Amino acid sequence: MSITISSKPTSIVHKKKRVNARNIQYFLLLLPPLVFFIVAMIIPLIMGIYNSFTDWDGISLEKNWIGFTNYIEIFKDEMFIESFKFTGLFMIFNTIIQNVAAFFFAVMLDSSIKAKNFYRTIIFAPVLLSPILVGQIWTKMYGTILPSINDLFALSINFNLFSSPNTVLTGLLVANNWQWIGYWMLIYLAGLQAVPKDIYEACTVDGGNWWQKFIHITIPMLGPSITICTIGIATGSLKVYELIVASTGGGPGDSSKSTIMHIYDTAFMSQQSSYASAMSVVFLLVLLIFAFIQLKVLRKREVEL
Amino acid sequence: MKKGFKWVHLIMIISIIGSLLVACSSSSSGTSKDGKVTLKVLDWNNTNTKETEKMIKETVEKELPNVKLEFEYINWDTDFSSVMQTRIAGKQLPDIIMIKGGDHPKYTEHLMDLSTEEFMSEFPEDIRKALQIDGKDYAVPYTSNFQGVFYNKRIFTENNIEIPKTWDELMAVAETLKSKGITPFTSHFKDYQIGNSFNQFATIEVYSKNPTWGNDLQKGKVSFATSPEFKTVFEHFEEIYKYSNKDPFGLDFTGAAEMFAKEETAMWIIGTWSTAQVLKNNPDLEIGFFPTPATDEKNTKIIMQPDHTFSASATTKHPKEVKQVLEVFATNKDMAKKYIDIVQTESLIPDVVSAVQAPYVEDINNYKSIGAADANLGNVQIPWPYQEQSGNYIAEWLLGNKTLDKALKASDDFKSKVKFSTK
Incomplete structure (x- = not known):
């Protein structure tokens, strides 16, 4: 019983370290699609929601806030x-x-x-x-x-x-x-x-x-x-x-x-x-x-x- | 060893990301290595584009050896405004844009002011005026189209039919033809024809009496529902529908051109852009032309519309070269003549006359000399999407889903749903 308890923390620390190193790799690999997703989906979505509260015609250089x-x-x-x-x-x-x-x-x-x-x-x-x-x-x-x-x-x-x-x-x-x-x-x-x-x-x-x-x-x-x-x-x-x-x-x-x-x-x-x-x-x-x-x-x- | 392997991984990943990002930055129009300037041209002409593109490129590149033109084609009635809108929003407006006469007010903020350019003085004052906005030029006028009724000469002669001058006479002609088993009108209500005829009928029935009807509508001074003239315009469609080919709502422009070419119908209310397509199907067809008859004979006039015009983007990186190209368009009469012969239309460049020898060209020249009505009078005040939507309400009325009064009322209600290009 005591052996298992004492061995656990070391294994966890070891695992955590390895997971972190992996994480960077995965994150880097995910970065390009994530950037595309944010640029192509999230930002336009927020811009669209903002525009829906204005009177913008799509071409004109001016936009006025008109609420709901x-x-x-x-x-x-x-x-x-x-x-x-x-x-x-x-x-x-x-x-x-x-x-x-x-x-x-x-x-x-x-x-x-x-x-x-x-x-x-x-x-x-x-x-x-x-x-x-x-x-x-x-x-x-x-x-x-x-x-x-x-x-x-x-x-x-x-x-x-x-x-x-x-x-x-x-x-x-x-x-x-x-x-x-x-x-x-x-x-x-x-x-x-x-x-x-x-x-x-x-x-x-x-x-x-x-x-x-x-x-x-x-x-x-x-x-x-x-x-x-x-x-x-x-x-x-x-x-x-x-x-x-x-x-x-x-x-x-x-x-x-x-x-x-x-x-x-x-x-x-x-x-x-x-x-x-x-x-x-x-x-x-x-x-x-x-x-x-x-x-x-x-x-x-x-x-x- | 293992650590080194990880570094290899990381470097590989970073290089992949790097290459992806590099691929994103595409090269747009600009100066290439050999010193040539590539200019993008947005073009919506759809008649014999391969031939016109080759001819324009050859002429321009011969006169301006340092310029290369790159054409992009779109469909005007379905795509032009959406493409322009996205390009403007993305700050990627092509250097040279073909704009249809009447569309300019919508885009003036983004077009180059050409008023002070020397080549603009080539044009007669009335043509310039027709396209000017607040007294400024934003386009090189190039061609104009003519709209009215195209008819089958053989059918008309064989049945001893005289050219109708009023709407009632036109209906009498239709009745005569129908009684002889000939379909009087070619109708392709599946695409833009109702929208186009809407402006034709309105030009002769409404704007001839009140040239500012569209502006008055915007200000609330007049309305579709209370205008007896516009009621007449709507009713014209009912009569045309009665004397049309079977299933006009299932027929599009291409099918209509084929039908008219095969002599299955006697008349087609359309514009000069249709003849090239008809003659492709039947080169021997004798096509005649007469102006769309109005209820009152004095308003029966040929309808003219400045059609292809060339404008420049206000934000182009190569203003000097763009102006040089526009100068070629404005001054090269040889090119202008070739252009109208290929596209089968009329030129707005002074002294350039079409070599196309066809009965309808003669007819058009005759009627033109009597005096023409300007289609853009209506087009500028009631924008195309508005015309098209009113066309949809007319369609719903013809198909029994709305009453005439409801269709007129719906057209009024659409006023708040569309952006007017004039103030």
């Missing part, structure tokens, strides 16, 4: 509210469709069907494209490729989903899900493959059928994957920009203008930089609250091995 005027204005801005509604709907549908579809494909392709590598590649391929390209592909698809089917079979189905405010959301959801399902499928696949096979065997021995296995083993074991996917899809959808710019440009009218797009247009087209900064701050707070709630709710449901 911009923030009060946001809640009277119909366009901001409309764009927020659009972004919200886009996020809700994406989260549901992508989660369910990715989960479905993952379970399908984790089974022993034929040519599963082929299907995995096909479903994953669109992930590699840039959203700009996806926007253009689907513009062509709705605009010229699908309507030519109409001509071929003498039909009159309205394929151009991007040219009416009533269908533009559906059109964008199709394009966005087509691109991203493969990515989230991959995460679910990795999750599925990490589930120990002996749990399933135990369930079989206990007389459980495939449905019971799915509900009581697969879904709880995939808890962490569900958390990652849900948060990833939701935040990704809230930040949607390139896809819309490359496909509808926010139109027809303002019907597919996302919040980020509205902020961008306000800052760089209408030259209301400080007002756009205020909107960004509000949007950031919403995102943070949202991510926090999601994390709290989803973490509760996860099981640990």
Whole structure:
């Protein structure tokens, strides 16, 4: 007993010294990214928050402090509210469709069907494209490729989903899900493959059928994957920009203008930089609250091995 | 031994960080080793850019052997203001900037005052005046575009259609064409056309009566909702929409040019920048031109806009060379002529006339001699984002998501959400 006590302090001192020497190295290695992070993220963030309390137009050499005027204005801005509604709907549908579809494909392709590598590649391929390209592909698809089917079979189905405010959301959801399902499928696949096979065997021995296995083993074991996917899809959808710019440009009218797009247009087209900064701050707070709630709710449901 | 190894580690890490930081300091425009000065040019022209760039570089570098030009291209209607804003904020404004006539008031603080330069006296007083701000010159005028109705000559002759002089006559023409199974108008409401036509219609219907309407709007003296003239402007869109190709909200400029070139439609309300794209698709197309008809015949005028102009950054490191290049732009008539022939537009340099022989060029010259309306009258007072946003409200009205009165009211409400360039 006494030997162990006396030997401990020396080992701790020794360890501390070594850790300190290492620390300098690690710190130095971390320094460049840290500097970039501070210069590219933290400083602009603080500047943005400061600007949101001024009347700066983005170009002019003078700035005046105007307090909370911009923030009060946001809640009277119909366009901001409309764009927020659009972004919200886009996020809700994406989260549901992508989660369910990715989960479905993952379970399908984790089974022993034929040519599963082929299907995995096909479903994953669109992930590699840039959203700009996806926007253009689907513009062509709705605009010229699908309507030519109409001509071929003498039909009159309205394929151009991007040219009416009533269908533009559906059109964008199709394009966005087509691109991203493969990515989230991959995460679910990795999750599925990490589930120990002996749990399933135990369930079989206990007389459980495939449905019971799915509900009581697969879904709880995939808890962490569900958390990652849900948060990833939701935040990704809230930040949607390139896809819309490359496909509808926010139109027809303002019907597919996302919040980020509205902020961008306000800052760089209408030259209301400080007002756009205020909107960004509000949007950031919403995102943070949202991510926090999601994390709290989803973490509760996860099981640990 | 072990200690030495640690030092090697540290030195390696420091050298990595050092090299990263060195890589950060990129070289911007400046003097290179061979004594040549590289000047950056921001250019938004999008017609035959490869040819114009080659031609300008050759001419300028021949006249000024110590200068090298470096071009950067952007899209005017989607990117120009954001690029300018970020460059100004980052203090990285290119040395020479192509600015669209009408955009200057927004950027005067950051542009070089050219009023005292000798080469500015080359230009007639009225052209200089059109671009001056508080009596000072900030740009070398270069080209102008013309806006109005481009039409298919063959369709018009075959159907014995006379050129309409009023809006009602235009609608009668549209009705005749429609009854014969021909689509009257090419409409590409997916991109900027509503915004552009907005200014065209407003120029002939509103600003012809009240040239300071935009300033009055800013001061609260007039409004969209209470202006019968602006109601007419909005209603014009409803009529155009009625006589347009299928699905105009799904069609963009390129698609529209193709449609007009393939003779699927008879007319296109646009500007001279479209003809090069149309003729690329169908070089044999006979395009005619007439001014956009106003409700009242006396306001039916060809609409002219000073278009490409060249300005200099106020903070350039090479003011002498920049001024020399601008002088070449202002005085080299040979280059100006080549430029308008490639871009297929009209020059603002005195005595430079286009060699392009096309029916629409003749038509434009005829109408121009009668007198033109200046598009920038409206563009300066109601900035482009405002025009575009009003265009969005018009779109929502046409698609049944707003009433006409709501669309007009929404245009009024947008007033506080946009920065005006005039005071």
